[in-house]
Amino acid sequence: MVSRRRMLTLASSLACIAVFFDAQAVAAQSGQARTVRPVSVVGDLVDINRSIDERDNTRANAGTSNYSGLFVTVDLGSEETIIGVIQDHGRWSYDYPGRYRIEVAESMRGRWNRVFEGAGRQGESKAMFEPVRGRFVRVTATDTRGGGNDWSIAELRVMVDQGGAPRFPDRDRDRDRDRDRDNITQPRGDRGMRDVGSAFDRNLNTRATSGTFEYAGASLTLDLGGEYELSRVTQLHGQWSDDYPAEYTIEVSRGRSEGRFDEVWRGRGEPARSVAEFRPVIARYVRITALRSRDRYHWWSIAEIRTNRDQEPGDRDDDDRLVGRPIRRVTGQGISDASAVSDDNNTTRATTSGVNYAGAWIMIELDGSDPVSRVIQIHNPDERDYPGRYRIEVSLDGRRWQSVWQGEGTRGRSAASFSPVRARFIRITAIANHDLQHSWSIYRLRVRG
Secondary structure: OOOHHHHHHHHHHHHHHHHHHHHHHHHHHOOOEEEEOOOEEEEOOEOHHHHHOOOOOOOEEOOOOOOOOOEEEEEEEEEEEEEEEEEEOOOOOOOOOOEEEEEEEOOOOOEOEEEEEEEOOOOEEEEEEEEEEEEEEEEEEEEOOOOOOOOEEOEEEEEEEOOOOOEOHHHHOHHHHHHHHHOOOOOOOOEOOEOHHHHHOOOOOOOEEOOOOOOOOOEEEEEEEEEEEEEEEEEEOOOOOOOOOOEEEEEEEOOOOHHHOEEEEEEOOOOOEEEEEEEEEEEEEEEEEEEEOOOOOOOOEEOEEEEOOOOOHHHOOHHHHOOEOOEEEEEEEOOEOHHHHHOOEOOOOEEOOOOOOOOOEEEEEEEEEEEEEEEEEEOOOOOOOOOOEEEEEEEOOOOOOEEEEEEEOOOOEEEEEEEEEEEEEEEEEEEEOOOOOOOOEEOEEEEEO
C-alpha cells in the first residue's frame, strides 16, 4: 500500500513536470513574449469594458448560465504576433466557460481564423497556440458547464511575441478566396433564378433574374469562400431598379447543408438598392429568398450582391468604421410598438399615433456602459415619416441625463453624430413636428461608437 507521504510527493513531482512542460511550450513559441492590454472591447457580456480595466475586482459577465454562443472581441490597436489568450476569472473563479473558442483576424471584417478550442479552467482559462499575426481576437463560449454558473472575465489579456515567426492566414488565403468568388456556381437549393453567376461578376450591366413576376420562393445562395463576420447584405438592382422583391429574407450558415441555415433578417426590398442590416454573425453561406412578389409586371433582378466585406467605397457608408452597440431593451412614450426598432425586421416599426408628436420619446438601454458617437434612425420604407426636430440625450443610470445632439430629421434616414460619450441609456425626443401630414416612424435604430 502506498503511503500518504509518498502519494503527496508523487503529486508534487507531477505538478512540477506539468509546469515545466507548459513553460517549455511557451518558450518554444515566444522568444520575446509579453502580455498586452487591449485598447478596446466589444461583445455580448454585461459591463464588457470591465474585462480590460486592469482591475481584478471588477468583471464583465454573461448574466446568465445559458451563455453558449456569447462572445467578446478585443482590439489590440495594431497587428501583433499573437501566441495566447488569458481569461482571468478573478474572485469569480468558478465562473469559467465549459468550452470556448479563440479566433484571430487582421481586420474586424476579415477572415476569422480559429486558433484554439478547449475547456475553461477554474481561476484562469489560458489558451496557448502557434504564433499567428492579427489585430483582433475573439473569445466565444461554445458550451456551458451546466448548473447555475455564469461566465465572468475579470481581466482579458493577450500574449504576443515580438520575435516569433508568425503565420499570415488571412493573406495566405486571399488567393483561394478570390478563386472561390470567381468560380461561384449555383449551389443546390437555389430555385427559380436564372443566370445566378451574373450577380457576382462585378458587372452592373448583367443580372440574375427570376424571369417572371411570380417569383415568391425563388432564392440564390452566395458562398463567401470562408467564414467571415457578416452584418450587411446589399442587392444592387442596376438598370432594373424597379425589379426589387416585395419582401425577402436573409439566411446564413457556416455549412452548406440547408438544414443549418438561420434567418437573420426579413423585410421589404427597395428601388435600385435593397439593403439588409443585422447584428454581426459568423457565416460562409448567405441565402436570399423572395417571400412575396410585388405585382404582375415586375420581375426580381439582382445586378450585383455586396456585403460589408466588400471594399468598394460606393457600397459602404460612414458607419462601417464604427462598432454597433447591441440594444437590450426599448421603451417609449407617445410612440407605439417601440421594441420594433431593434428586431431587424423591415416590416415592423415604432410609430406615433398622429402627426402632432412633439414631446414623444423613445429610450433604449444598451448591454453595457459603452462609448457611443452616432445614432441612426431608419425611416424607410416610410421615408417621409421623419421628425421635424429631435434631441439626443444619454445617461449612465437612467436618471441623470446629458444632451449631446439636437437638430433636424432627414428623409429616409436621420443620423446624429456627436463627440464620443460613455452611455448605457439613450433617449430620442421629438421637439418639433415634421408637418401636418406625416407621423414619426422608426423601422430600425442603430447605435454606433
